Amino acid sequence: MSTAHAQMETKWWSGGKSPFNVEYGKLMMWYFLMSDAFTFGAFLISYGTIRFSQNYWPDPNEVFNAFPLAGHANLPLAFVSLMTFILIVSSVTMVLAVHAGHKNDRQGVIKWMIWTVIGGIAFLSCQAWEWTHLIMGDHSVLINGEIKQMGTTVSMNPWGLAASVTGADGGHVTTPGPVAFGGYFFGITGFHGFHVLSGVGINIVMLIMAINGTFERKGHYWMIEKAGLYWHFVDLVWVFVFLCFYLI
């Protein structure tokens, strides 16, 4: 009776066991991700502070309303929704790769890792398009009584309040918006994009190792699990980047 009870309630700290019941690398991956969460958190909170200190801030629905090949159609948030879904789906294929790894199913791991890598590259391509569109976009802005054309960069923000004049062609003219907008947008989405890029790199290495049969020789697919944790974290961060820059 008493032995049965002892087995039911494992004494993790009585010695001879791994108290957290995880492999070293996985535990350290968790702690790395926690520290990375603080880095992203600090960036996003800094952005929030500056945004709260401004009387006016651009409406994301107006800034992010373009879609590739859709010309000047007003499609607020459509493209970023697509990016969000790509990242969620690539997170799901990663879960399935880890799951296949638990079953030592090499073909399954290879198949799902390929899809995950494709998802990551697709996301990065979308981001490249979005950045290019923002930087290269021409918007009429009234500066010192003159109408100038500008895109969104770290030092220029055309998304200010409407100006009292209209352009020569009768187009919409704005005043310059808060400069911090571009810096925070490109800085934070860039830092996240860099995480996606390194995640794609890690996933490609995992894929090659799976194809070469490295994990089969090791007898386990724990490395896929650790790469998976990193990849899910990238998706997790995007939830908050999406929230802070596009939704509210």
Add this chain to the structure above:
Amino acid sequence: MEHSIQEVTFHHEPGGDEFVKKVIKTTVLLSVITIIELGLGLLMYAVPMASALELFIKGVIVILSLAKAFYIVGVFMHLGEEVKNLIMTIVLPLLLFVWFIAAFLYEGNSWKNLRNTYKGTPAVTSPAQQHVEGKH
């Protein structure tokens, strides 16, 4: 020998098809939450509304995002299946964010209020300076 077997006791293998079903369910849930968030975001864009109502909707979107984070960490990253002490070493430090967010957003708001009520540098009024000027 028995010792080394006990040392490594990870057995987190989630059940076969049952787990895949759970993943699909979670994916659908995440997608639905995202669509609701987008709907609310577009609602704020399309319908002019009082700023208090807008703030409320934004609060709802934040809570929905936290729900998404909970599902990603709990289901995709399997944090819920780890030993409780491990979960606590990850989650408890993150509570620092509560103060971190509250303090800094309050600070930002304070900057705005100070700037908006700032009337410019006051004209020279201190007697000492008037005295110096008078000597010229």
